[in-house]
Amino acid sequence: MKVLIFSDVHLQVGEAGRPGRERFIAFLHSFDPTEYHRIVILGDLFDFWFEYRHVIFSGYFDVLRAFADLHDAGVQFDFVCGNHDLWAGRFLESELGFAIHRERLELDLGDRRALFVHGDGINPRDVGYRLYKKIAQMPLVIWMFSLLHPDWAMKLAQGVSHGSRRMFQVEDRSQGSEVGPLRDHAERALAAGEADVVFSGHCHYPQHVEFPTPNGTGLYINTGDWLHHCTYVVWDGIAFTTHSLKDAKNDTTEEVSEHEA
16 A cells, blocks of 8 residues: 655635645545555645634635545545644544644654654754744644634735745745755754654755665655645655656656755
């Protein structure tokens, strides 16, 4: 049975986000539940997610239904929270069967130990974000945010997300500020024997890099994103391959050929 791994889809509500949602739904429907028994999502599935007690954002309905269909077919979901969906919780767990992992997930894939993280807060220079993350996860802060009307909350989040992307956007994504720190983190974890394979997302730049481990050679795999690369990773029981949805019209895929020493 195969495992599907991806991150940073950044699904958006409204008409502007409809093409991205429809493309992603078609992607989910393209996988046979009898062939793929597990899906690992490394955060930022949504551009914004917050769970009210009695309200779920209607703009995500079709996507949530697609996940529900896969869950009913027996597919298992692991969700490592990202910086855009820190507040994932009860609804995803109880209604869709998501196993929520706040910081990291460790799995045995065949004879390899795999470590999964989103990657936010790993950059040691990102002190401001680390402080924000601690504050945002405080129960009092979550309760205060829940007092906002859902429409206002989504509008506020959309404005913050758009501004953040414009502020930190770089022309060459391989030179993004998070690419190096995530790669360094994986190299240290592999060298320390914490895992045989380290996965992350967050930096929106797919990578497949070999590093030494105490027992031989390990892998760092960044799953990339859906805003620019439309990449995902498949474990077929033996190997990890990175694919890119090159043509949204006919959903063709090809293996990403980047392998760095």
